Amino acid sequence: MDDVNKKHVAVIGAGLAGLISALTIQKQGHQVTLIDKRHQVGGLCGTFYIGEREFVIACNDFGEGLVKMLAQLDVKLDFEYKKSSIFYRNKWFNASPDIDMVKKLKGDWKNLCRLILAILTQQLPFKKTQTIGHFVDKHTTPGAVNDLAKIISYFMGVAPNDIQTSYFTLDKTYNYGYINMACPVGGPQVMSDAIANEFTRLKGALRLNRHVTNVTPDNDKYHIEFNNGKDEIIVDAVIDTSERASNYSEGTKRGLPLSMLCLSVKKEFIYPEDTHTLSYYQENVSSWFTALDKGEKPDKFGFHVFKSDLKQQIEDEYTINAYFYLPRDINQLDEEGRSYYCDYILSCLEQMLPGIKQHIVFQELITPDDFVHYHGLSSRVMPFIHHDNKPTIKTDNDNILRAGHTIYPPGEHAGAAALSGYMAATHWLKKNNHT
Numbered sequence: 001m002d003d004v005n006k007k008h009v010a011v012i013g014a015g016l017a018g019l020i021s022a023l024t025i026q027k028q029g030h031q032v033t034l035i036d037k038r039h040q041v042g043g044l045c046g047t048f049y050i051g052e053r054e055f056v057i058a059c060n061d062f063g064e065g066l067v068k069m070l071a072q073l074d075v076k077l078d079f080e081y082k083k084s085s086i087f088y089r090n091k092w093f094n095a096s097p098d099i100d101m102v103k104k105l106k107g108d109w110k111n112l113c114r115l116i117l118a119i120l121t122q123q124l125p126f127k128k129t130q131t132i133g134h135f136v137d138k139h140t141t142p143g144a145v146n147d148l149a150k151i152i153s154y155f156m157g158v159a160p161n162d163i164q165t166s167y168f169t170l171d172k173t174y175n176y177g178y179i180n181m182a183c184p185v186g187g188p189q190v191m192s193d194a195i196a197n198e199f200t201r202l203k204g205a206l207r208l209n210r211h212v213t214n215v216t217p218d219n220d221k222y223h224i225e226f227n228n229g230k231d232e233i234i235v236d237a238v239i240d241t242s243e244r245a246s247n248y249s250e251g252t253k254r255g256l257p258l259s260m261l262c263l264s265v266k267k268e269f270i271y272p273e274d275t276h277t278l279s280y281y282q283e284n285v286s287s288w289f290t291a292l293d294k295g296e297k298p299d300k301f302g303f304h305v306f307k308s309d310l311k312q313q314i315e316d317e318y319t320i321n322a323y324f325y326l327p328r329d330i331n332q333l334d335e336e337g338r339s340y341y342c343d344y345i346l347s348c349l350e351q352m353l354p355g356i357k358q359h360i361v362f363q364e365l366i367t368p369d370d371f372v373h374y375h376g377l378s379s380r381v382m383p384f385i386h387h388d389n390k391p392t393i394k395t396d397n398d399n400i401l402r403a404g405h406t407i408y409p410p411g412e413h414a415g416a417a418a419l420s421g422y423m424a425a426t427h428w429l430k431k432n433n434h435t
Contacts, residue, residue: 015043064177133160
């Protein structure tokens with residue numbers, strides 16, 4: 001591209017949305033500066049260390065849509081396809097509905113048939129969206145089918161009556177491809193680093209440990225100040241992927257933040273083969289998750305775990321993350337509270353994976369406040385509970401765009417964040433005469 005048409009674009013935030021956005025524009029010959037306040041790229045799609053042990057931060061498996069997007073952007077990366085399983089009433093179910101699940105639910109076939117018919121009917125164009133809790137309760141009675149149909153609310157960190165039936169069709173509508181879960185070989189930090197490496201190979205500028213403190217318009221340019229004015233760049237356009245709380249109404253309800261129990265396990269204990277996530281799914285989710293949502297501690301609750309599959313730093317060990325939710329507005333625990341949650345999770349984990357407790361050699365519980373301290377990020381899966389579309393990527397200025405977790409398109413996962421970044425980039429490119 002000749003210098004006359006070449007533009008300088010700043011992308012704020014080097015999480016997945018920012019990485020995808022920056023690389024997409026850089027590949028078209030413009031000059032992009034990618035800025036992040038943290039010391040590494042990836043945001044929630046990364047890893048961190050506790051001593052010598054490496055753990056996943058948050059995002060850990062991805063949809064086929066992201067795999068295809070990265071291939072389109074020439075990011076060289078290998079993926080493994082693994083299943084996810086649900087442990088419910090001492091039975092295992094595949095997280096993706098299949099024939100085996102139908103067979104295990106044959107004793108509840110009336111509820112199953114009613115639910116399938118209702119889901120198909122709900123997708124008709126004249127049907128209005130409603131909450132998943134209300135929808136499932138309307139068409140099924142309490143039991144396995146009722147609980148399993150609501151599991152998406154658990155994964156999103158909201159009560160069943162705070163998530164809409166439109167979530168049933170997002171995967172198909174936006175081609176996220178989460179039916180085929182893909183895990184980057186080496187873990188999410190390897191994936192984020194691979195995107196950043198392709199970006200810098202194309203001469204993109206990566207500025208880490210830079211906290212953006214001000215963006216000031218100056219005619220047709222923008223001054224971006226870092227670290228309270230100690231440094232700045234001047235650019236032609238800005239794509240901001242930081243959390244956009246200001247685009248939601250004051251008082252908008254927020255999803256529950258995740259807590260995590262980091263475990264290191266002796267390799268002699270064999271984690272289920274070809275499996276990534278295991279969910280300990282406690283029955284009657286509407287009751288126990290609603291209690292959490294009200295700030296109450298239920299006697300029993302669910303959680304999920306996954307084996308990290310990272311380049312291990314400790315010989316003969318591998319790391320596991322267990323994610324769970326504390327009651328609303330409880331973001332820190334004293335030692336007694338930490339002990340309670342550790343004991344509960346390890347007891348239930350032993351039910352799922354008999355023998356694992358005696359092979360655990362390290363454990364550390366990270367509360368939502370600890371998570372912010374470690375990473376400077378929120379652990380909420382659904383930052384804001386919304387019943388309409390998320391805020392658009394556009395502003396009233398074609399050279400100021402937004403992207404990321406809290407911006408269109410819908411879907412509270414890495415696939416939606418990546419697509420948001422890609423859509424912002426392609427929108428800007430189209431406005432600047434790229435097809």
